[in-house]
Every structure is written in C-alpha cells, then in structure tokens.
Amino acid sequence: MSETHTGVTTPRPGSPPGAAGEPVISCGEEHEDCGIRDVLDRIGDKWSVLVIVELAAGTRRFRELLRAVPGISQRMLTLTLRRLERDGLVHRTVHPTVPPRVEYRLTAMGHGLTLLLKGLADWSADHRAAIAASRRRWDAEHPEADIR
Amino acid sequence: MSETHTGVTTPRPGSPPGAAGEPVISCGEEHEDCGIRDVLDRIGDKWSVLVIVELAAGTRRFRELLRAVPGISQRMLTLTLRRLERDGLVHRTVHPTVPPRVEYRLTAMGHGLTLLLKGLADWSADHRAAIAASRRRWDAEHPEADIR
C-alpha cells in the first residue's frame, strides 16, 4: 500500500533487491485516478486518519498522540507519523531538551486534507445506516459466504 | 444531516497547544470513527476505487471490468465486487442465459460516493507534485530509512 505508481516514484536509496522488470501496472496515461492512489494509500491505512483527526485539533506530542489514538502501538504511531511527514502532511519539531520533546502538527497541506476527510466523514455518517443495513441483508442472503 | 457529528474540524488560529480540554473532534460521545472507517476500509483497498471509477462510466460485465482494470486478477475482481455489492454500492444482475451474462452497475449510493472520490482525485491531482517533492526531499534527508 505504499508508494505505488506515481510515474515519478522515487525509488529509495536502499531499493528492493532483485525484482527487475516488474510489470508495475502503471496506470497508463488514460486512467486519471492515478494521483488519487497516493492519497488513498496514505489515508486508507489503519491509523493515518485517526492521527490526522487528532492533529487537526492542534499540536501534539508523541506520547499525547499515543494516548489520544486508542489501540495504536508505539511502532505504528512512529511509522504513521513518518509516512505523513514524508508526504508533507505533518511537520515534526524536535526540541533538544532532556527528556526529549517532539511535537507534531499538520502542515497547510495536511489541514487542506482534513477538509476532504470532513466530507468523507459526513458522507459516511449519512450513509452509515444504509451500509449497515445492506450488509445485514447481504449476509442474510448469502450465508456461509466468506468475503472478508 | 450532513453537518451533524463529523470528524474533523478546522483548528482555531489561537488554539492553545496541548490544551487537554475539549477534543475538537465530535464523533458522538465515544471515540468511534463516525463510520468513516467503514468507508475507508472499502475505498482504501487496492482495487475498489478503480472498479468504482470504471463503473461510474456505465454498466459493465465481469470480463469487461477485468480488461478495464489493468492488473487485477479474476479472484480480486470477484472479491472486490462482492464487497461493494455487500455494502450496497454496486448492483449485480445475472441474466440466466448460456453463456452467463452478469452485469454490474453502481447503485445511487455508489454514484454518490463517486462525487467524493472526484473531490479526492481533484485534491490529489492538485497536490501530487507537492507530495512527490516532499517525498524526494524526505528521502534525501533520510537515506536508508525504511518507512515502506
């Protein structure tokens, strides 16, 4: 789910070994949903949205985020924050004190993204019941189907 | 119904940092995701968006989708379609002929979702360059970092 086919994708220094001529189903030139994958790959994971939502409320320290996002592990919070930082959605400030103090806040672009997330959240809320009902109906009509 | 309990709010300019008071997130009373997770879990996977985008153009048969979405396997197309159907985003019509003819089309709710996806696609397109640049910078500043 990470860096897919941006067309300009940066292969990081320590690129994967072997695996030369990968097909890499690059969305040719006709499919216009190309850029959207970058964003979906980011917000589609398990924790990014929750972290972004928390940061939308203001600057937070690492430990604060850990508490604010219930269930997230230290490792996943670190990974999530690094990825968001790498994409330019989150800014990280290190205060060279003892003990260390590291603060995270959304960048302007990150804040812009929250507007879209709000739209998504609204739509989700509006259709939550319908989706749940549809699932119940489908599950009833397809017993012993294993889709997940 | 749209402005009820949404997930993200725009931070006020003078918001005190780390003010442990009111969470600016209102997802009802508990820390639930407002149902946005249901939607993200669906559109966040590898293929759903591509399938939805293709169906947004009109009714499609299974084989047509298989050709239209480059790289998807038969199995993943089936799974993706079943999940979308279960959520009430896609409708499936079986014509009892020989050979079988199965058609897929978006439901009204599915079409509604495409509007949001368009918003996301637009935003992605607008920030694609910025994101790519941010990634290059980050990767340059963090050699041998493996964020995946």
Add this chain to the structure above:
DNA sequence: CGGAATCCAAATAGATACTG
C-alpha cells in the same frame, strides 16, 4: 520521552487450476 530494531502473527493479494 521518543524512538529504533527485532521477531512474529494476521490480513491481503496473486497464480493457477477447475467448473456449471
């Protein structure tokens, strides 16, 4: 406190073969 490193379990995706 804020991580990085390691190991392991689970979820997800892909290839292939078979069928009504």
Add this chain to the structure above:
DNA sequence: CAGTATCTATTTGGATTCCG
C-alpha cells in the same frame, strides 16, 4: 462467461526489547 477452490507470496500490524 463468470465464477470457485487452493495454495502461496507479500504486506501489514502487534509485541517486545533496548537505547540515547
């Protein structure tokens, strides 16, 4: 044509330990 059924490979997330 439109799927299932298996099996395997890859990705992802979680738990734990250690460290400046």
